[in-house]
Amino acid sequence: MALMLKNARVIDPQVGLDEVRDILVRDGRIVEVGHNLTMEKGVERDLSGKVLVPGLVDIHVHLREPGGEQKEDIASGTRAAAHGGFTAVCAMPNTAPVIDNAMGVEYVKAVAAAKGKARVYVAGACSQGLKGETLSEMGDMVAHGASAFTDDGKGIQDAGMMRRVMDYASQFNRVVMVHAQDNGLVGDGQVNEGVASTRLGMLGWPAEGEEIEIARDIALCRLTGCPLHIQHVTTARGLDLVRAAKAEGLPVTCEVTPHHMFLTEDAITDEYQTCFKVNPPLRTAEDAAALVAGVADGTVDCIVTDHAPHTDWEKDREFELAPFGMTGLETSLGLVLTHLVNEGVIDFNRMVELMAVNPRQLMRDEPVKIEAGCVADFTVIDPEASWTVEAHDFYSRANNSGFIGARLKGRATDTYVGGYATMEDGVVVE
Ligand SMILES: NC(=O)N[C@@H](CC(=O)O)C(=O)O
Ligand SMILES: [Zn+2]
Numbered sequence: 221m222a223l224m225l226k227n228a229r230v231i232d233p234q235v236g237l238d239e240v241r242d243i244l245v246r247d248g249r250i251v252e253v254g255h256n257l258t259m260e261k262g263v264e265r266d267l268s269g270k271v272l273v274p275g276l277v278d279i280h281v282h283l284r285e286p287g288g289e290q291k292e293d294i295a296s297g298t299r300a301a302a303h304g305g306f307t308a309v310c311a312m313p314n315t316a317p318v319i320d321n322a323m324g325v326e327y328v329k330a331v332a333a334a335k336g337k338a339r340v341y342v343a344g345a346c347s348q349g350l351k352g353e354t355l356s357e358m359g360d361m362v363a364h365g366a367s368a369f370t371d372d373g374k375g376i377q378d379a380g381m382m383r384r385v386m387d388y389a390s391q392f393n394r395v396v397m398v399h400a401q402d403n404g405l406v407g408d409g410q411v412n413e414g415v416a417s418t419r420l421g422m423l424g425w426p427a428e429g430e431e432i433e434i435a436r437d438i439a440l441c442r443l444t445g446c447p448l449h450i451q452h453v454t455t456a457r458g459l460d461l462v463r464a465a466k467a468e469g470l471p472v473t474c475e476v477t478p479h480h481m482f483l484t485e486d487a488i489t490d491e492y493q494t495c496f497k498v499n500p501p502l503r504t505a506e507d508a509a510a511l512v513a514g515v516a517d518g519t520v521d522c523i524v525t526d527h528a529p530h531t532d533w534e535k536d537r538e539f540e541l542a543p544f545g546m547t548g549l550e551t552s553l554g555l556v557l558t559h560l561v562n563e564g565v566i567d568f569n570r571m572v573e574l575m576a577v578n579p580r581q582l583m584r585d586e587p588v589k590i591e592a593g594c595v596a597d598f599t600v601i602d603p604e605a606s607w608t609v610e611a612h613d614f615y616s617r618a619n620n621s622g623f624i625g626a627r628l629k630g631r632a633t634d635t636y637v638g639g640y641a642t643m644e645d646g647v648v649v650e
């Protein structure tokens with residue numbers, strides 16, 4: 221099938237493009253990028269006033285299938301992705317059962333191929349059952365299509381075990397993505413340790429509970445040479461550690477989430493809103509500002525959502541008993557456009573690097589460039605659309621966003637995966 225996308229402002233830093241262009245697609249790939257293109261037969265769309273970029277990729281998403289389908293499943297989670305403008309996501313392995321062997325990888329891939337509305341990269345666990353004790357079947361998982369490794373949700377407590385994970389993983393050209401959490405320091409921490417934990421009278425989660433593991437894993441990266449990706453960095457000093465590692469030339473990358481950039485510990489009031497209970501916790505305004513600065517100066521490699529859906533009945537209870545996590549797929553782009561691009565903190569080119577180019581590279585996938593021959597994965601953005609985040613608009617099965625009611629400017633209107641629309645005019649295509 222042929223597809224003609226006309227008159228969008230096409231932005232792609234990989235090919236130095238920021239101009240109005242037409243794009244002709246056939247059989248899932250770009251055939252031509254130019255002016256006044258024509259075709260004989262196919263679907264034509266006029267995208268005047270819209271911005272078209274390489275399809276956005278979120279490499280930190282909890283799709284919850286298998287085992288957590290009451291929160292989300294691969295069908296609903298990838299619909300939320302398409303609705304948020306994402307053409308691909310990386311599914312975290314902390315499901316039930318844990319994705320720690322080839323069969324699990326094959327299962328997620330098969331369901332995604334049958335029911336998904338986005339490409340799904342599968343991250344395999346580093347350790348069996350996320351227990352941090354015995355290596356998972358990494359080689360077998362890579363042979364069956366695993367794109368990266370992580371024990372997300374859990375920090376690997378033992379440094380020797382972490383060293384074995386990195387030694388072993390380094391032979392497969394896959395990145396080890398780490399959830400930096402020292403259990404001895406974090407314990408039953410609920411919120412950031414300091415003003416928030418004192419004010420709310422809850423157990424604190426110190427910044428050091430994250431920073432010490434970041435420092436340790438950077439040292440192990442130096443020892444093993446294994447590419448290391450720090451997940452959801454939340455503190456100024458944690459980001460400084462990554463900055464120094466990069467300056468040293470180590471293969472270290474990192475990600476930040478919109479909620480850690482645009483919300484702080486001050487959001488949690490004496491109403492104890494569980495939608496703000498996330499792992500790692502919301503930090504101080506100074507930390508959030510440092511993350512934004514890192515996004516602007518190049519220290520941060522990717523913006524990810526850590527989309528962590530939960531049911532209303534799990535979240536609607538005492539703060540200490542509610543699970544950690546908030547959703548993000550359907551608010552991420554709007555938040556980044558509103559708070560970073562529209563404010564002039566970053567431009568569209570940098571946004572594309574953070575949300576499309578670098579994530580694909582970390583998944584060891586081929587680049588998607590807006591040039592002939594490349595895969596036709598696109599995100600189309602209306603930069604002028606003003607909208608309010610409302611739970612009833614979500615395609616996700618879950619409502620646990622910390623941004624309900626936020627006024628945003630800019631959103632995805634159309635999403636294309638392999639030349640097929642997964643969202644058109646804001647509606648997910650069935
Ligand atoms: N981020 C969270 O608060 N929760 C995640 C786990 C994780 O990403 O560490 C989850 O699986 O719910
Ligand atoms: Zn995590």
Ligand SMILES: [Zn+2]
Pocket residue numbers: 280281282312372373526528
């Ligand atoms: Zn996560």
